Amino acid sequence: MIRTFVLLALLAAARGAPAAAQPVGGPIEKDLALFLDWFPGRYDNEQQVFWEPELKVPEEERHERIHSIFRPVTAPAFGDHVFYVEQFLDGDPSKIYRQRIYAVSADAGANAVRLKIYTPKKPEALAGAWRDPAPLKALRPSDATTVAGCDVLWRRQANQFLGSIADGACRVKSSRTGEDIVIDDDLVLTDSEIWISDRATTPEGAYVFGNKAGVPHKLKKVRPFECWTAVLRGAKHGDSGEGLDDWQFQRGGLLHDQGGELKLTTDETPARAIRLKLRRVEWPSGPNRPSLTLYVHEGDAKRATSYGWGEADAERLGINLRWLQASCTHAPERLWE
Known part of the structure; x- marks a missing residue:
């Protein structure tokens, strides 16, 4: 008798379940x-x-x-x-x-x-x-x-x-x-x-x-990144920068991690052209781990002057070459720019 009562109670509860508990729509x-x-x-x-x-x-x-x-x-x-x-x-x-x-x-x-x-x-x-x-x-x-x-x-x-x-x-x-x-x-x-x-x-x-x-x-x-950069006026790659403190700062630069580039032009005479490139490197073979890599190119050179890397899914990546500094931070809010 008790079992019958419990079963009826459960059935009544199931029938009275709110509609919100039911699946909405089909598989498609x-x-x-x-x-x-x-x-x-x-x-x-x-x-x-x-x-x-x-x-x-x-x-x-x-x-x-x-x-x-x-x-x-x-x-x-x-x-x-x-x-x-x-x-x-x-x-x-x-x-x-x-x-x-x-x-x-x-x-x-x-x-x-x-x-x-x-x-x-x-x-x-x-x-x-x-x-x-x-x-x-x-x-x-x-x-x-x-x-x-x-x-x-x-x-x-x-x-x-x-x-x-x-x-x-x-x-x-x-x-x-x-x-x-x-x-x-x-x-x-x-x-x-x-x-x-x-x-x-x-x-x-x-x-x-x-x-x-x-x-x-x-x-x-792609993942977009926002960068600030600083270029030391009068210094070139390989210089220590000692004794110089005249920096050209820029903020709000934008690139992405699938080969996106940020182009910089210094205010020197003559002006220098510098490119930052960001790539989430995934090796097609071998044991190398994926990495987020930031390259520095000078002028139209295809070969990078220097580069640095971090974890593939890093939220921020920076580099300091004494004559150039840069820091790039993941900025998902800037995807549609």
């Missing part, structure tokens, strides 16, 4: 939430480009350096989850080669996160909008074009998302030749990297663009 909504957490950011494959000559990758199979920016923006006409995308070459924000609007949603029917791609009709008016996305708020789908069959479907597998376009479905006219081409894309997204393998062929299968070895661009998410 959960995947969407994770995708939206991982995807935003700035990514760069500078490290891939840096190592390829060392690894003796044939020149025709090497990758160009690309920087990809995926910034969440408010553009209600495109949906609830919208990104402004800007990609440029060689670490130079003026070398823009692609601008897009991405609309992201959960697609239960496809069991995937769907990414719909829009191309702005007036991309030049949006250049740099990742820094100030206000102009995007009033943008409408009629201000852009989209192509059926070119959506990317992202599906979670273990601790990553795999993205792809349906085979042969994305057909567009080449802006260069005016001929029809077929676009294919395979992607991988983790919480710290995105790999992009976009390529194009003619309808007959002839090569148009893409890495000829089939190796994706391997981009790593």
Whole structure:
């Protein structure tokens, strides 16, 4: 009798459990939430480009350096989850080669996160909008074009998302030749990297663009750093600096840990050009530990004058060469600058 009473009480309690205790949405909504957490950011494959000559990758199979920016923006006409995308070459924000609007949603029917791609009709008016996305708020789908069959479907597998376009479905006219081409894309997204393998062929299968070895661009998410610097006027590398105390200070310099550069010009006559470069070095082979490395370059020299390093995930890194001092601190609030 007592057991029956306890069982009935437990059943009654279960029926009366508050709705908030129940799962919200299905698996795809959960995947969407994770995708939206991982995807935003700035990514760069500078490290891939840096190592390829060392690894003796044939020149025709090497990758160009690309920087990809995926910034969440408010553009209600495109949906609830919208990104402004800007990609440029060689670490130079003026070398823009692609601008897009991405609309992201959960697609239960496809069991995937769907990414719909829009191309702005007036991309030049949006250049740099990742820094100030206000102009995007009033943008409408009629201000852009989209192509059926070119959506990317992202599906979670273990601790990553795999993205792809349906085979042969994305057909567009080449802006260069005016001929029809077929676009294919395979992607991988983790919480710290995105790999992009976009390529194009003619309808007959002839090569148009893409890495000829089939190796994706391997981009790593960047961390921004803010730096102060001090250059000792009248001193050069190797000097002790003894007896000199005339420093040129600068604050608020900005670079990132995937090959970002901070350029300095002294106020001396003649002026000196100095570059700081920051790289989170990850060795492609061997036992060396990853490290956060700060390089000092003078003029246009490719070889660093000097460098220092610390733990790969360090929050601050400094260097003192007697004639130059610098300290760089992780500044996540400056990501979109």
